[in-house]
Amino acid sequence: MECRESLKVREFVLARLSGEPAGDGAAALAAHVAGCSACAAVAADMESVWARLGDDDASDLAVSPAFEARASAAMAAATRRATNVRPFRVPGTETPLLKVAAVLTAGVAGFFLARASGGGALPGSAAFQPTPSPFHGGENVSLVANRTLDASRAALDLSGKPRLANVSYTPADAAGRVAVSFDVTTRYTVVGRPEDQAVANLLVSLVSGAAGSEGAKGGALDLVSEGTRGGAPVSPEVVALLRRTLETDRNPGVRKKAAEALAQMPPSPETRDALAKALKTDTNPAVRILAVEGLAKSAAAFKDASSIESLRQKAADDHENGYVRSQAALALSKIEI
Amino acid sequence: MEPDGISAEQEADLEALEMVRLGDASGAARLFQRWSGPLLRFTGRLLGNAAEAEEVTQDVFLKVIVRAGQYDGRASVASWLFAIAANACRDRLRQGARRQKVSLDSVVEAAGSDIPVDVRLVERQRRASVRRALSHLSDEQREVLVLARYHGLPYAEIARSLSISEGAVKTRIFRAMETLKSVFSEGDPPWNAASH
Numbered sequence: 106m107e108c109r110e111s112l113k114v115r116e117f118v119l120a121r122l123s124g125e126p127a128g129d130g131a132a133a134l135a136a137h138v139a140g141c142s143a144c145a146a147v148a149a150d151m152e153s154v155w156a157r158l159g160d161d162d163a164s165d166l167a168v169s170p171a172f173e174a175r176a177s178a179a180m181a182a183a184t185r186r187a188t189n190v191r192p193f194r195v196p197g198t199e200t201p202l203l204k205v206a207a208v209l210t211a212g213v214a215g216f217f218l219a220r221a222s223g224g225g226a227l228p229g230s231a232a233f234q235p236t237p238s239p240f241h242g243g244e245n246v247s248l249v250a251n252r253t254l255d256a257s258r259a260a261l262d263l264s265g266k267p268r269l270a271n272v273s274y275t276p277a278d279a280a281g282r283v284a285v286s287f288d289v290t291t292r293y294t295v296v297g298r299p300e301d302q303a304v305a306n307l308l309v310s311l312v313s314g315a316a317g318s319e320g321a322k323g324g325a326l327d328l329v330s331e332g333t334r335g336g337a338p339v340s341p342e343v344v345a346l347l348r349r350t351l352e353t354d355r356n357p358g359v360r361k362k363a364a365e366a367l368a369q370m371p372p373s374p375e376t377r378d379a380l381a382k383a384l385k386t387d388t389n390p391a392v393r394i395l396a397v398e399g400l401a402k403s404a405a406a407f408k409d410a411s412s413i414e415s416l417r418q419k420a421a422d423d424h425e426n427g428y429v430r431s432q433a434a435l436a437l438s439k440i441e442i
Numbered sequence: 443m444e445p446d447g448i449s450a451e452q453e454a455d456l457e458a459l460e461m462v463r464l465g466d467a468s469g470a471a472r473l474f475q476r477w478s479g480p481l482l483r484f485t486g487r488l489l490g491n492a493a494e495a496e497e498v499t500q501d502v503f504l505k506v507i508v509r510a511g512q513y514d515g516r517a518s519v520a521s522w523l524f525a526i527a528a529n530a531c532r533d534r535l536r537q538g539a540r541r542q543k544v545s546l547d548s549v550v551e552a553a554g555s556d557i558p559v560d561v562r563l564v565e566r567q568r569r570a571s572v573r574r575a576l577s578h579l580s581d582e583q584r585e586v587l588v589l590a591r592y593h594g595l596p597y598a599e600i601a602r603s604l605s606i607s608e609g610a611v612k613t614r615i616f617r618a619m620e621t622l623k624s625v626f627s628e629g630d631p632p633w634n635a636a637s638h
Contacts, residue, residue, distance in 0.1 A: 119615060123590045125597055154622050158591050160568035161576075166486040166495060168478045176474060176500040183507040184467040320464050357515045358460040389515030391456055 108143040110134070118151045299332040305340040312346055326350070326362035333369040344370070348379040357389040364392045368399030377403040381415045390426045393419075397429060401436030413440065451476075455519035463510035470507055477520065478503070480593060481527050487588045488531040490577060498530045505530075517602040521595070525603040528585050535581055575625045583618035586611055 108114075117134045121127070138144045254261070275284035297304040311325040329343055350363040364383055367376045376399060384396035397416065404412035419425060420433040455476070461469025481502055486495035505526050513522055576584055585604065589595045590611075601608045 115616065115619075116612065119612070119619065123597065123615070124594060150623055151619060154619055154626060155591065157626055158572055158587075158622070160565075161487070161572035161592075162565070162569065163483040163486065163592070164565075165569070166483045166492060168482055172482075172496050172500075173474075173478070176478070176496075176503060177471065179500055180470045180474065180503055180507060181467050183504045184462075184465060184470060187465060187507050323464055356463065356511055357513065358463055361460075391453075391515065 114144045330366040364395040372403035372406045397432045521603040586614040587618040
């Protein structure tokens with residue numbers, strides 16, 4: 106005859122076999138099983154089935170070298186597709202005919218351009234004088250997709266012999282002005298401290314997606330983070346950007362980098378508020394752990410009630426990840442109030 | 443698998459996933475090294491077919507590469523991988539994609555083992571007996587039991603992986619064990635009776 110406790114005993118034994126923590130009344134149930142032959146038999150049955158499942162050691166389901174090689178090749182191909190990386194074109198694969206056509210087109214265009222301009226020197230040629238380097242003297246260099254320069258007012262610095270690509274010519278208009286268009290493939294390198302306006306603006310632009318790649322975004326955040334780790338001052342634009350990224354970016358990896366950069370900065374009300382919000386609302390535990398670290402610094406520096414309360418709430422939150430809770434509790438224990 | 447906190451292994455998984463998301467092929471390779479074995483065993487036990495298990499396991503990693511940005515950190519990376527694998531197995535089973543149902547007891551094992559042939563034969567029969575018993579379970583019961591029994595996932599983690607409640611996890615394991623008990627008691631072969 107079955108004991109009325111048998112259902113509880115089954116649950117208790119299963120939880121124990123599964124490695125679940127002992128619940129309330131576990132000791133009482135264990136004592137009951139020891140004294141009830143029916144329940145002892147139920148427990149023995151469960152244990153026997155559990156042990157019998159161990160006969161399946163899955164030794165037939167090992168990763169073979171052939172499977173690993175096949176999967177590795179498929180993963181490499183998938184990574185290339187996901188990152189949309191195209192291999193460089195092998196030199197010499199262009200059709201020779203296309204090369205000839207390009208040379209002829211350029212020659213014919215040059216011929217007509219020379220005729221239209223009266224065969225003399227190009228208008229304004231005297232103005233092609235080197236200009237000062239664009240990164241000196243605070244000059245504002247605009248990087249836009251299409252920019253038209255008035256040759257009578259602007260000078261071009263061609264001393265670095267930049268490569269001019271996709272050159273096209275427009276014949277003279279009614280005023281006798283011709284146009285020469287080209288793409289400059291020169292690589293720009295902006296050099297400066299992270300707090301310099303030009304560098305800060307560039308980083309903000311890149312984190313905001315200007316380069317269209319997650320890698321460039323992550324790299325910009327890493328650069329900011331490296332600077333904050335060394336205690337370098339950070340421009341307000343970058344702080345605002347990090348706050349915005351931490352709040353809105355859908356990618357947990359990017360949010361983690363933003364949280365890391367904020368947590369490493371000298372504490373301020375802005376960084377504290379951003380980290381407190383992340384600790385409360387971010388879905389990723391790694392982000393929340395970094396928020397705890399940053400808030401701990403803020404609480405230690407200012408002893409402000411707001412940071413301490415955020416940490417206290419998190420340490421007492423039953424629904425929170427155990428590691429985050431313990432980190433919050435640890436941070437609280439180190440604050441001298 | 444730890445019920446709480448982020449272990450060094452979990453942190454390594456997160457890092458590898460981040461590399462995958464940034465387009466670094468070595469991230470997927472790291473996850474494969476760590477999780478291909480457990481996932482192959484998981485899918486093999488659910489599908490009952492080694493070749494299909496390899497296909498599904500490979501698909502899991504291809505999906506990870508495409509969906510790395512969708513990982514929200516609510517469950518561990520391991521649970522996320524098992525969730526993708528469980529879904530893929532369910533799709534296979536639902537679509538009836540098991541074109542040629544090769545029994546796993548017929549799979550030829552690697553040669554060169556030092557274990558005597560008769561011992562290997564008994565082991566294979568025992569394994570096949572368990573697989574046959576598992577095939578009596580519903581798909582839902584089987585995936586929960588396999589995660590708990592063979593992969594040591596806590597109930598809470600299984601619940602998160604499969605998007606069900608912890609109560610449902612307990613119920614499914616409970617029912618699976620009841621079914622297995624009756625299946626095992628119906629046909630215990632003589633070699634097994636001696637050891638159990």
